Amino acid sequence: MSNASDRPLVVVTAPVREEGGVQRLRLNIAYTSAVERSGGVPIVVPPFGDAREAARLIERVDALLLTGGEDVDPSRYGEPRHATVSTVSGPRDATEIALVLEARARGIPTLAICRGIQLLNVALGGSLVQDIPAEWPGALDHDPGGDRGARTHEVRIEPGSRLAATLGTPALHVNSFHHQAPRRVAGALRATAWAPDGIVEGVEPVADEWWALGVQWHPEELDGADTRLFRDLVERARERRAQPALS
Numbered sequence: 001m002s003n004a005s006d007r008p009l010v011v012v013t014a015p016v017r018e019e020g021g022v023q024r025l026r027l028n029i030a031y032t033s034a035v036e037r038s039g040g041v042p043i044v045v046p047p048f049g050d051a052r053e054a055a056r057l058i059e060r061v062d063a064l065l066l067t068g069g070e071d072v073d074p075s076r077y078g079e080p081r082h083a084t085v086s087t088v089s090g091p092r093d094a095t096e097i098a099l100v101l102e103a104r105a106r107g108i109p110t111l112a113i114c115r116g117i118q119l120l121n122v123a124l125g126g127s128l129v130q131d132i133p134a135e136w137p138g139a140l141d142h143d144p145g146g147d148r149g150a151r152t153h154e155v156r157i158e159p160g161s162r163l164a165a166t167l168g169t170p171a172l173h174v175n176s177f178h179h180q181a182p183r184r185v186a187g188a189l190r191a192t193a194w195a196p197d198g199i200v201e202g203v204e205p206v207a208d209e210w211w212a213l214g215v216q217w218h219p220e221e222l223d224g225a226d227t228r229l230f231r232d233l234v235e236r237a238r239e240r241r242a243q244p245a246l247s
């Protein structure tokens with residue numbers, strides 16, 4: 001067991017929910033528990049009023065975890081809003097885009113889950129399928145509900161990708177709680193995982209300098225190979241921290 005001071009600090013973003021007219025942060029504990037179990041120290045951050053302050057946070061931490069929640073505002077990728085897009089948070093979009101761009105600039109290890117993979121793709125210039133049932137003929141049910149740990153569809157993993165190296169398998173069954181997904185993958189990213197219906201379920205940077213993984217499923221709710229996503233996030237953060245010349 002390492003010293004507490006060796007444990008990487010991981011920024012964990014969080015959704016906003018309005019309840020009875022009150023704006024609240026509402027983050028599933030599974031995210032922070034997964035970071036903690038992997039040896040990281042989770043730090044939950046809210047949407048900032050000034051996204052530039054969020055970006056400054058990145059120089060003081062070791063890793064970034066983008067979590068699930070609201071739809072990204074389609075205006076961020078230049079499209080009118082589909083009728084099914086109801087919950088958006090301008091401050092959260094702005095905060096997370098600032099975090100992503102700063103993490104990329106500084107090479108901060110990043111794991112992006114569900115909304116996170118979508119936000120990552122949009123932040124770097126990609127677009128989204130706004131509503132899979134309405135816009136993707138022949139789509140599987142990507143939001144069947146039920147047990148959050150239930151593995152409901154397969155994904156194929158691109159051989160040779162970082163994702164394949166982390167998971168150690170060319171395919172796995174995953175859980176699925178989403179109605180959106182990456183459509184046009186940003187030029188700085190490449191797709192690394194697909195559901196059987198062709199929906200993109202994984203992306204990562206084309207360049208080697210930035211360790212980042214985006215997945216459309218929820219590994220924080222799963223065991224087995226999926227725990228390696230958090231293990232590698234914390235391990236890359238620890239390695240980077242041990243090399244001050246690169247920070």
Ligand code: MN
Binds near residue numbers: 176
């Ligand atoms: Mn899915």
